[in-house]
Amino acid sequence: MIRFERDGEDLLVRDDIEDVSFRVDAGGAGRRATDADGFVFPVDSAVTVETDHLAFRKPVAVYVREDGSPVDSCPPGQCTAIDAGRYELEVSSAPMKLYLRLDGPFRIDSEGDRTRFEYDGTRTVRVGARSFHGRPAGTVTVPETPRGLMDAVSTFGSALATTSPERSFPTLRGHPPLVSFGDEREIPSFAAPPGTGVRIAVPEEWGAVYTVATLAYYLGATVVPGDAPAVTAAGTTHRLDGGGLAAETREFLEHVFLLDCVVRTEGFYDVDLHERRVVDERVDLDLGRLYDLPLDERLAAYVDVPTDDLSGLLDWHLTADVAPEPSSAELLPFVVNDLSAIRNPEAIPAAAERQEDSLGDFYRSEDEGGVGVDGDAFEDETVVTPEPVDTVGHVWVGDGYPVGASKPTVGSYRRRLDQPASESRVIDVQVVCNEDEMREETEQLYGFRDYLEFDIDIAFDLTCEQLRELLAAEHDFLHFVGHVDAEGMKCSDGYLDLHTLEGTGVKAFLLNACTSYTQGMELVRAGSIGGLVTTTDVGNIMATNAGRTMARLLDYGFDLHGVLDVVKKVHVVGGAYSVVGDAGVTLCQADSGAPTLVEIMTRNKPSEDRFEITHRVVPNRSYGAGSFFVDHFDEDGAYYLLGSRPPTLTIERENLQSTTKQKRTPLIIDHELQWSDELDFSKI
Template sequence: MSIDIDPLSDAAGLTVTDHIENTQFEVYTDRPVEPAASPEDAHYFPVDASVTVETGAIEIPRVAVVETRCGDGTLLTRGDSYAMPAGTYHVGIDPAPTKLYLAFASPFSVSTTERTTRIDLDAPAEVTLGFRSLHQVPAGTIETPTDPESLMDAVSLLGSALQTTSPERSFPTLRGHPPLIEPGEEFRVPDRVEPVDSGIRIVVPPEYRYLYPVVSLAYYFAADVVPGDPPRIEGDGWTHPLEPDFERRTGEVLRQAFHFDCLARTEGFYPVDLHERETTDLDLDWGRLYDLPLAERLGEYLAVPFERVEPELPQWTLTTDVRPDPENVELLPFVAGELSIVRSPETVTPAMASGGDGLGFFRAPRADTASLDRDEFVRSTAGTEPTRGADASADRGAVAADTDFVRPEPVDTVEHAWVGAGVPLDANKATLDAYHRRLEAGAVEQSRISVLVVCNDEQMREEGEVADLYGLRDMVQFDIEVRHDLTREEMRETLQSDVDFLHYIGHVDDRGMQCTDDYLDLTAEDLDVGVSAFLLNACQSYQQGEALVHRGSRGGIVTLSDVANSPATQLGRIIARLMNSGFNLRAALYVAKRELITGHQYIVVGDGGTTICHSRSGIALVLNLGINESNSWDLVAEGYPNGPYGVGTMSNLNLEKDECEHVIPFQIHISDIKMEEIDYFLDLENTPIFFNDDLIWNDEPARLRALQQR
């Protein structure tokens, strides 16, 4: 079973551990309980595990929205403070690290405090609790020849994973993971992969450069992809052109249709006050649109010019560049499943070692260290002593001398991934084996999050203090270990261990990781890797980090050049705090780059969506604070999808001025907030805050007050 439910040892309640998502949380009761297994069909929505306890109250340590349905599933009410009379109820509590449902027959009330949500029954009764992991797996693997026309048939089945064609599929839990695709001599489809007749066709020329950019559309619209020209989307009685500027228009269709679905779904099972619904100035009958079949609804969506809605759309999260090569077909389901905007560049600009593009230090084996302080050592090696500044030896580098660095075209999204040959600057180098490990996650035995900090250089001990920054959470149990000066054999054993996150501080070159007695080359064929995710905070660690992914890791952050010690230490501490706060690798590096220009010397390899834990609120939240002329606070909150809380998740801020739900990704502007409300809000969760462009944290009140006086 992927979910374990055990009694708390030191309090009244339950510990719930989801081994797939590496999450753990506590549910409190008003008396000690012994959970008894109960039927999973006791709940209105599907669950992975169900237990029954006798209690007079259920409480979780987070502020949540409680949704109440009657016995037949009809939504009665939702909120954080209300009472219900006698009856039989299905109750959902959201957000929680897993889907959490209650079933009971009793009058009850809902209340919240600054940190908790509580359900009190009028008298003790049997309460059945259901839990569903937010992890999703594909139904099977489609085998297909990799010529474009054959591949179109496979891409046409990506939408078979959708659990509904209604606007509710904009919720991540109702989309499902697309079936996998792998090359084969003949076209074969597993029995469990059944096509959905949505009535939508996507017509594109049979070329990879046209097929790859429509994979997210094919998945989200459950569309048939067929050969033809010019590129277009068709439904019964309507056609929407995808030219001129094909890739741009495919991205616009995805953003607009998804946004409109989020607005229309408020007419269905979730009639909430949605901020985006209130601010979208369009004279559309959302109730009628909700009831239309998918193809008719999409046709009416696309009849609205994109220019009319573009100013109201949030910044999309992810763009993925997929080179138009047949060897990249296996990554398409993962790209589509993330609802990524997709481009397929036929040509790419190389990042040369010379030529005035300012990227000479990205080209191995020589490193341009002219920008480094001559009094600061860098994290490369020369003999056994750390070298300093421009005198750093460039004879060795972790990136092979013939490595091709590429400069992808800039993106308008928060995150950027690259699929194909070459090492991308400022983008996540995505790999197939890392994505497959995302699906394989869950075969773990420990219920605690394990973090190992390894420091193999005495002069870098200051960064070793990052161990204090992991485990700051009050809802997640961390096992944190710091080790110094490991030998080659000790490092090999460390990499083989079942560690959730490795934070390595030291030296790396093309011989491998420097240990006290020798180098450990991570590209060696006999190396077994159990570490799930990592930060290799050392000079030119790309090749060794890529080897970790190939050998067993999901993903990590690596460097493309020599990095000076002080900014590397600073970045390491920022990444530690962000990973501890539930950010994934891509989002963590994105935030770090806002603070440090040297962050552009780092990239993500493997699965950039990898997290080691979830934040209290589930999403990745960045706050931007400022003081206005009236001496009150202005807030801009940016929410990014993260892990199972994907694009389309609803969330709201725990502020009096924010009474509506918001669709993730979002950017919320709230003005004139009083000091005491900001203080209360910042105390709820440890979150990165940009104040006058300086990065601070909620638990640094002295810095916040000092910056306020500037």
């Protein structure tokens, strides 16, 4: 549900489904509800305002259309003059789809730290919005066999809003239907396969069907039995067995997805896309012809484009290891909805070693003489080390506790979908420290953001009953500092075992203590969506530093996938942390929509005052793979794909400082995390 509220001078656009908001400076103008019809793109709700000025409190990209046809666009850092006419404007970088109906002439000024619409007098502006939210329309029931799973996966494409190249936008990819097993095959009409003419053949094996599920979803394909894995479309066949099914499937998914993102620039989004420039340099394609083809013929044309020619343009965002067994089917639609590259899990038992901190340091465990992985704490499950991934996120669907990855549950995914919106715009963070020696970690953790209000409460030395009461209450985030072992979470009068919880109101959490995995999983089972935990002992000094880093990354807008990825880059003990539950959960939205990260290696400096940098924008559920962004460091003003592999840019020291100082920005400098508002740039 989209609501429009007055908040001071601002029109506040609130999405109650996703629990996010966006501010429009409308000069305190009143608002009145209006018909949501009349917009080129669908909107959930709309209002009309009469105002003498309109602005956004951050730079955004604006796409201008007249009667549905592109007229112009204005990326951040530029100004654009629009002549007389009746226009519909699409605003990027909002946490919902936001559209404006506005008559010209007017001028869009997106230089500096705001985007403003400049015009004479008072104008009538219609503001419409649509939630990014996607939830499954229902459930399909199939026999508990690999062939039955094929039938279920064949329905996943029913959730696509379009079979055009625009389905590469996350807002046009709906959530696949849920899967259940039963004696009778039941495929409701809403889940009827889309009939694209695309088929994927794989052996009748659980693992093979799971591996191609995301590709089948994105292509709207029917999955059928076959000895040789292959994709068939419009009389063309592409084999998937040359280098292993998982690797071949991922490579083809990335290839098709990239080409769709490039080809769609021939449609509603005629923008200067960096990836299109590169594709034009490497291969000769008639993009206009490809845009007009039906999906199967377009896919057949993509097969003729050598994948090697376009490799390296995308950094895929998520890998999912899915155990080849029937129990994984319940989680599959959620994994596919996140557009995961799926593979069969391969792992080895985790090494039972401590992360040594410094001589004489103590661990966040009462047992200083034990091994790093406490077998008693994990009961019947073992800690495993999955095969490494080259993606930001890593999901583990199978037995064991994965080191450095996330282990979701169906309940955590469902709670993320059903999470009710809070009536309060205040983010409630509860910090608990039950050890005097660890109090340093509780200082200056959250609340660094403009336009976001944090209610931060710090509690010390809680009893078991006090901690139980705290966990039963509603909190956006819990940050626990202390000891955890096989008996539970240490309190001032003993241990609270979270197995005994009847429920919890904690949405997300960080349990920064030794081997906190099972207690974190119990918090998820009690009602949390997801949280950060450890799978080994961690030294106190390093745990304190890592805890403060994770808090600040959450405050900045990273989801748990992104937090874990950065912590592993900059902290020696980063590999000790994992995620339980849904790793896509966030504490708050990033100022720029999706969080950004600047990486600098000073040994590669071209000169004393020039640096080579990479600027990454990290996808999340609000801004998924396929979204656009403008790289403020790129002087050409080109658009980039979220999830693309950013080029290395050379930038002057002054430009680096002025650009990153506009908004508090994380920078990794020589493998050390710094924050732009605290950094002395003259010393880099």
